[in-house]
Amino acid sequence: MHAAIVGAGPTGLFTAIALARRGHRATVVDRDAGPAPDGSWDRRGVMQFHHPHGLRQQIVEALEAELPEVRDALLAAGAALTIVPAEGEHPSMVVGMQCRRSTFERVLRAAAVAEPGVTLVRGHADDVLRGRGRAGGVRVDGRELDADLVVNATGRSGRFADDLRAPGTAADCGLAYVSRQYQLLPGAERGPVNAPVGLMIRFRGYLAGVFLHDNRTVSVLIARPSTDRALALLRTTAAFDAAVQAIPGLDAWTSPERTRPITPVLPGGHLHNTYRGQLDADGRVALPGLVHLGDAVCTTNPTAGRGMATSLMQAHRIVLSLAGHRGDVEAATRDFDAWCTEEIRPWFLDHLAVDADETRMWAGEDVDLSRPLGSGHIVAAARADPRLMRVVGPYLSMRALPSSLAEAEPRAREIYAGGWRPPIPDGPTRDDLAELIAPLASAPSRALLPHQALLPR
Ligand SMILES: Cc1cc2nc3c(=O)[nH]c(=O)nc-3n(C[C@H](O)[C@H](O)[C@H](O)COP(=O)(O)OP(=O)(O)OC[C@H]3O[C@@H](n4cnc5c(N)ncnc54)[C@H](O)[C@@H]3O)c2cc1C
Structure with a gap:
């Protein structure tokens, strides 16, 4: 053939x-x-x-x-x-x-x-x-x-x-990427990690991440609501630099003593x-x-x-x-x-529900207990009751389909009904970030094109 x-x-x-x-x-x-x-x-x-x-x-x-x-x-x-x-x-x-x-x-x-x-x-x-x-x-x-x-x-x-x-x-995912790749300097230790992929932290109104890659390279990510015009300014180098230095976790990974940038700041398209x-x-x-x-x-x-x-x-x-x-x-x-x-x-169906929940949370809404809980809420509840990981773990690793979470839904619901909410770590809120970067957005960007990114060695 x-x-x-x-x-x-x-x-x-x-x-x-x-x-x-x-x-x-x-x-x-x-x-x-x-x-x-x-x-x-x-x-x-x-x-x-x-x-x-x-x-x-x-x-x-x-x-x-x-x-x-x-x-x-x-x-x-x-x-x-x-x-x-x-x-x-x-x-x-x-x-x-x-x-x-x-x-x-x-x-x-x-x-x-x-x-x-x-x-x-x-x-x-x-x-x-x-x-x-x-x-x-x-x-x-x-x-x-x-x-x-x-x-x-x-x-x-x-x-x-x-x-x-x-x-x-x-359906729109409701978020947009801005990221940049860095390489660890010779002899520099890795920054903090909290997940297999590297670092993933949900702050109030945005998501911050570090992805570990090959050859001591990492990607630093800020994902913002796609409708957030103020945070769209993160695509400029000055604004991105200021933001990553202000966000706990990202600051350690991007400090000039630890890493150097190897790509320009990269805005993402529609998702x-x-x-x-x-x-x-x-x-x-x-x-x-x-x-x-x-x-x-x-x-x-x-x-x-x-x-x-x-x-x-x-x-x-x-x-x-x-x-x-x-x-x-x-x-x-x-x-x-x-x-x-x-x-x-x-x-795909799971993401429709999870992303809609995330968009509502980024807009400041509380979890809606009048409807069945979405996967994101059930996963988060495992922080309050680690026994839920028996069900949540296989879903997270894609060993079990999203429907497998149904077993954990009643316990997760109980947790939320009792008043628990996922703790939001200390760090700038979406409004803090917007205020921080607003005056920086017109500063010139470095003229480095994506294809000039360092080649793997
Ligand atoms: C911002 C972002 C982050 C992502 N992060 C992750 C992640 O962390 N983990 C993960 O697993 N996945 C991630 N993904 C998804 C992943 O990138 C895609 O699933 C993957 O690229 C799919 O590969 P593909 O070969 O199907 O398509 P593509 O990689 O898009 O390749 C399609 C190819 O088709 C060519 N092409 C298109 N039309 C024509 C034409 N008419 N004639 C000739 N050539 C054509 C293009 O040039 C391209 O080379 C991410 C996606 C995005 C957008």
Whole structure:
């Protein structure tokens, strides 16, 4: 079988290599040329390329199952496995990988380039070639590329094959990113951490985070309500610098004695929770021979770090489905769509509720006990009663679907009804931050472009 895969992001590359290893040919088409000869990579069209990524164990597992040497190459490139140490009867566990998104893609791309059976082609995929009621290839910059299987892995903003399935569902996540990457100075100790990913603190009206990456690099994040015009000013260097120095936790990580910035301050674009399956409005495979994967199926609020996990879980699943159905692409697509409905869509639905709760909390509203508690509230309640972690833990690690939290809901409700609320740590409130940065916002930004970010060594 020859697969034409549109999109050389994590989903497209993973799928291409895994298919090639199962005896197929894969041509990956992307408008992006890949890294320049000097190593820089201006990844236009993938706005999150230099934003923080926390990589979950599902990603490590997908690599181990299909591309184990890519996992090893990532570690050789400076990535580290995130390991939760043994506690009581629980053995130590790998829960993810510390790696910049850009390092991940560089290593995966190099593996795809080296893989016999995979060809990378630069070009814009305009349309799906159709004949006899099925997909027969891709039109790339006006030229025809024939294929038995067409994969749409064009990501969250791809428009390819947009009209070839039923419309999806989308809702604003309600928040926006501003982040910057730093590197620890030689000999400098790490700053404070409170989570496998690094540091994550919910302040009054915004979220502050530090993501541990490869080669002693970290991303520092401030996530603000997307409607908050005053905090949008954080995109300027002077405002961001002042904010991170004022926020406990971020101040330690960004002090000039500990780290130096290696990217400009990076504002993020709009963030949406989206879900779109493979079928048409009548519930049939919309175009046999065409499969949509990764962010082209589901995107979720990135603060929970589920996007690459759900993308590679999908990529792994479709490869298994195609193998199981022995080349019957339509049957494999149907099987895959049913699996996504069971295993991926619940995360999208969960985020709709969690994000709506978060937006209400950022606006100063109290938890609403007249409705079933959302996942975010149930998770937070485990701080008041750690026994809830038995149920909450598997949800947090995506080992159990959001519905598993129902068991903990009554106890969480009891906790809130008793008057408990998640403690908000000391630090500037949203209003304090807005006041701090307002006079700084017009100060000039440093002229460093995202693609000038330090390369992994
Ligand atoms: C701000 C932010 C932070 C995130 N943080 C995390 C995190 O912490 N953890 C996590 O797991 N996930 C995170 N994610 C999600 C993660 O980035 C995505 O899930 C991931 O990029 C999906 O990979 P993909 O290959 O499906 O799509 P993409 O990475 O978007 O790749 C799509 C590719 O398709 C190409 N393309 C598009 N259209 C065409 C066309 N017509 N012709 C040719 N090429 C085309 C693009 O150039 C691109 O290379 C985050 C997302 C955002 C926005």
